[in-house]
Amino acid sequence: MTVKELVEKLDLEVVAAGPMDVEISGVYVGDLLSNVMARAEEKNLWITIQGHQNVVAVASLTGVAAVIVVEDFAIEEDAIERAREKDVTILRTPLTAYKLICQLIEIGI
Amino acid sequence: MQEKLILQNKIERGDFARGGETSSKLKELLRKLGVPSDKSRRITIVTYELEMNIIIHSHGGEIQAYISSEKIKVVAADSGPGIEDLEKALQPGFSTADDEVRDMGFGAGMGLNNIQHYSDDVEIETGPGQPTRITATVYL
Numbered sequence: 001m002t003v004k005e006l007v008e009k010l011d012l013e014v015v016a017a018g019p020m021d022v023e024i025s026g027v028y029v030g031d032l033l034s035n036v037m038a039r040a041e042e043k044n045l046w047i048t049i050q051g052h053q054n055v056v057a058v059a060s061l062t063g064v065a066a067v068i069v070v071e072d073f074a075i076e077e078d079a080i081e082r083a084r085e086k087d088v089t090i091l092r093t094p095l096t097a098y099k100l101i102c103q104l105i106e107i108g109i
Numbered sequence: 110m111q112e113k114l115i116l117q118n119k120i121e122r123g124d125f126a127r128g129g130e131t132s133s134k135l136k137e138l139l140r141k142l143g144v145p146s147d148k149s150r151r152i153t154i155v156t157y158e159l160e161m162n163i164i165i166h167s168h169g170g171e172i173q174a175y176i177s178s179e180k181i182k183v184v185a186a187d188s189g190p191g192i193e194d195l196e197k198a199l200q201p202g203f204s205t206a207d208d209e210v211r212d213m214g215f216g217a218g219m220g221l222n223n224i225q226h227y228s229d230d231v232e233i234e235t236g237p238g239q240p241t242r243i244t245a246t247v248y249l
Contacts, residue, residue, distance in 0.1 A: 033161075034219035037154050038227070050214050057129025061136060061153060078126070 001109060003066050003089055006045075009107050010100075012068065012091040015075055016083035022065040024109055029097055033058050040064055045109070047097050051075035056082040056090075065089070070097045110178040115142075117173050120163040125213070128164050131172050132156040135183075142176065144249065151227040152181045152247045158220040159185035159243060165210055167241065180229075182246045191239040199225070 004020040006012065025043035030036045031050050040046050042063040048055065051073050059067050066089035069075055075090060083090050093100055115138055118131040132153050139149040156172065163170045163185060170187030192198045193205075199221050206216025225231050228245040235241040 031214050032217040032219065033214040034158065034217055034223055036214075037157055038219075038223050048214075052125075052213055054125060054128050054213060054215075057133065058157075061129055061132055061157060 001107070003091075006066075006107075006109070007091060010093070010103055012093050015069070015090040015092050016080050016088060018066070018083070018087040018089035020089065022089075024065045027101065027104060027109060028064070029101070037062060045104070047100060049073045049097075051079055053079040053082045055079060056086055056088050059083075059088045059090075060086045066091050068093060068100065070095060070100055110176075112175045112177040112182070115174050115176050117171065118160075119171050120160055120169065122164065122167060122169045124164055128161055129157060131160045135174050138174075139176075139181070144176075144181065148181065148247055148249055152183060152245075154227045155224050155245045155247070156183050158223045159183060159245065161215060162220055162243075163187050165206055165215055170240075178249065180246050180248045182244065184242065184244050186242045187240055189238065189240050191237050191241055192233075192235040193237050195233060195235060 001024050002021050024045055028040040028044045029047040031048050036058050040062040043065045045066055045068055046064045047068045051069050056079055069092045072094045116135050135156050136153045167187035168189050173184045175182045197203050201222045202218040204216040204218035210216045224245055229248045230246040232244040
């Protein structure tokens with residue numbers, strides 16, 4: 001499934017749009033950036049509550065397909081700007097990480 | 110191939126806005142040089158931790174990256190204040206970072222462990238009141 005299809009299926013808010021036709025390879029959940037750096041794999045969805053600009057650096061370095069900020073956590077303006085510069089997709093949902101993951105499983109991710 | 114300096118970046122204390130810049134540059138350079146992606150991934154993780162350590166803990170410093178036919182070597186050197194107790198600092202989960210930094214998802218006490226885990230070879234020179242110099246190597 002591509003990021004675009006995911007956004008449509010789960011009605012996610014697109015905060016910053018990078019490449020939307022990327023095929024999603026799996027999911028990593030985490031708020032500790034060192035862990036995300038070490039464990040998230042290329043083209044994963046990265047689920048987090050962090051919304052500052054270092055998230056964009058980590059997303060770009062790990063090559064994740066998209067960052068999904070859960071529980072409608074705030075995303076800083078400079079993070080959005082940086083994401084646009086770096087072609088990183090940031091999505092957002094009011095759902096908790098758990099509820100989002102249940103939905104991801106339901107749609108086959 | 111003789112060891113060649115491919116990257117040199119100054120890093121300032123507290124400059125979170127540029128956190129990840131050095132490792133991003135290195136990743137891009139290694140891609141252009143045709144370095145296998147698993148090696149590049151490992152040294153990129155290491156470099157990211159080294160640059161965030163300089164931003165979070167030091168008075169500022171510099172990262173240099175070298176490549177030869179055998180290895181990629183990254184040297185992170187700062188101007189202090191040094192690691193008080195290296196043995197403690199190497200324990201997973203130990204960190205001296207403040208709450209604000211922790212709220213951002215840093216300071217989980219995993220940085221030096223990640224550096225050790227993803228490098229083939231690490232040398233740490235430090236001490237209270239001393240500059241810190243970490244040399245991390247990934248063999249090709």
